[in-house]
Amino acid sequence: MKRILIIFLVLTIVGIAIGVMKPFDSVLVEDDIFIAHGFEDKPNTTEFNPYPQGNPALSDDQNRAIEIAVSNETVSGYLSEGYWLAPGTMLLKEDFEEYGENFKGVLLAKNETLIYVIVDVKENKVKMIQNYTTFEFKAKTMVVEQNGEYSEIKATGFTDNDVKTVREILSNDQKTAQIIKNKNYNITIQDMVYLNNRNIQNATYAMVLLDIEDGSKYVVMVDITERKVFKMGRPVN
Incomplete structure (x- = not known):
């Protein structure tokens, strides 16, 4: 069960964020099956929630990072322009290696553009805001935090x-x-x-x-x- 939740979280965050996967309305994970509702529907990003009981299991630092990010004037401006907030937090691998666990990455997406926000949780501030195209971000390796563990992931594309x-x-x-x-x-x-x-x-x-x-x-x-x-x-x- 734990492996399914981690992999589904990874696929959902990465796939939807980089534009290679359509959002689900919701997902229900059971012992031997999982059900994705609205798999092919046109996504309503204002209501999108891929988790059956609200948000994924985030740590206090992850929740704090998201609060700091959305309260930032520049980030709130992007949200008012129709960008949606990806669930959870993630850092590009090079940023995780440089800054460590006290920094969290928050991702906003709209069409082919991604806004990558690096948050210093210890200092309660946004350190950096960067713009990427989906193509640029797709080439990066990310570190995703879930339930206190870190997973190194990369969208590989397929042949x-x-x-x-x-x-x-x-x-x-x-x-x-x-x-x-x-x-x-x-x-x-x-x-x-x-x-x-x-x-x-x-x-x-x-x-x-x-x-x-x-x-x-x-x-x-x-x-x-x-x-x-x-x-x-x-x-x-």
């Missing part, structure tokens, strides 16, 4: 060979193979990320939308490194 690999994994998995047997289907890789932390070393994961010819759609979490499906949702429509 035609990755799509072929995902198809092979789906065909070899018992549950997905049964669903797609003798049916036409399409797959959409919503996001693919590299993840490295204390518990998960050098792994690549993909979130895939499986669209069956009968109109049913499934969200499938695929472990590319171990070549297996490790989570599959009930139909999302």
